[in-house]
Amino acid sequence: MDVLKTIPVHYWNNTISNEIAQTAIHALEHGQIVFLPQLSFTVTADEKELLSPHITNRKHKNISFDPHTNRTQGDVCPPLQHAQLNALMRRYYQHALALITSLFPGYQKHLISGRTSLRTVEIAGRKSSYKKDDSRLHVDSFAATPVNGFRILRIFSNVNPDGIARVWQTGEPFATVAKRFIPHIPSMSALEGRLIHLCKMTKTMRSPYDHFMLNIHNKMKKDRDYQNTVIKTTIELPSRSSWIVYTDQVSHAAISGQHVLEQTFYLPRAAMHYPETAPLSVLEQLLNYSLVIKEKEAVSAVMAE
Ligand code: SIN
Ligand code: FE
Secondary structure, eight states, rough: OEEEEEEOOSSSOOOHHHHHHHHHHHHHTTTTOOOOOOOOOOOOOGGGGOOOOOGOTTTOOOOETTTTEEEESSBBBOOHHHHHHHHHHHHHHHHHHHHHHHHHHHHTTTOEEEEEEEOOOOOOOOOGGGGGOTSSBBOOTTTTOTTOOOOOEEEEOOOOOTOEEEEEEESSOHHHHHHHHHGGOOOOOHHHHHHHHTTSSSOOOOHHHHHHHHHHHHHHHHHHHHHHHHEEEEEEEETOOEEEEEETOOOOEEEEEEOOOEEEEEOGGGGGGSGGGGGHHHHHHHHHHHOOOOOOHHHHHHHHG
16 A cells, blocks of 8 residues: 555545545555645745744744634744734635535534644754654654544644655554554553543543553654664655644654655544545554443543633
8 A cells, every 4th residue: 555645636625436435545544655745835925934944942842822712832933923924824714614624524513623834944954853753753642632532533734845845754554553553552451541641641531541642752752673673664755745644543643854844633433534545544443342431521632722
């Protein structure tokens, strides 16, 4: 199976043929990256300055926008420029939402919008702890934001003004990764999720699903031998292109590049066309028990973002 599935989409708000929609959903849910080489996001001449890495404050890796509150944070812009940045982030969110709902109409009613990010710092040579080092292969799982089985769907657009590609690597299919790491992860005690939440380390309770995903994420990144020996594919994602990927499923690493916009969405497994391909289904099949928590507070985990 190819890593990329190229889909001919030219506009953010399209009427998509049934055939293209079926191809796209099959590829996406089976762990391919839906690659949209002709779909570019326009940053206007007036907005070009917002792509400077100097506007990102040093504490944060990215500038981030919350579509629910309409607030942007992580920048050091004066008020007028901050308002311009906020408008850019909001516009990307709206474009991403329009694209996802036109390409995957079945998702529309169930999508939960997460954060929008602007990543202006060059990846190559960036220093960070191993857990935060996205240049090592990993599947996404966030320590502070339990998803309780919801999917992490992300859309990226390379807005590099100098025509420079973003370089990624991808690794093994999720089931292979899971089979390799699950035997080394102890199961979660019933008390653990509640305690972690009570200590305010997570926004809502951590489910067994999040426990396993976070451990897979950390163990993959920590294991030098695995990183060096696993079969990888290098892909170049050109400037002025976009791509859509389930980052909780596709083992990925960002190797180099600068200037990308990204939008995160969450989706319940039940809204998928092929729910058996979800990491939750794969893990439950391996472990043979349910990994999600039923309590209300846990189900709405991603809404507390
Ligand atoms: C990641 O999700 O690991 C980083 C992707 C990127 O910034 O290109
Ligand atoms: Fe990632």
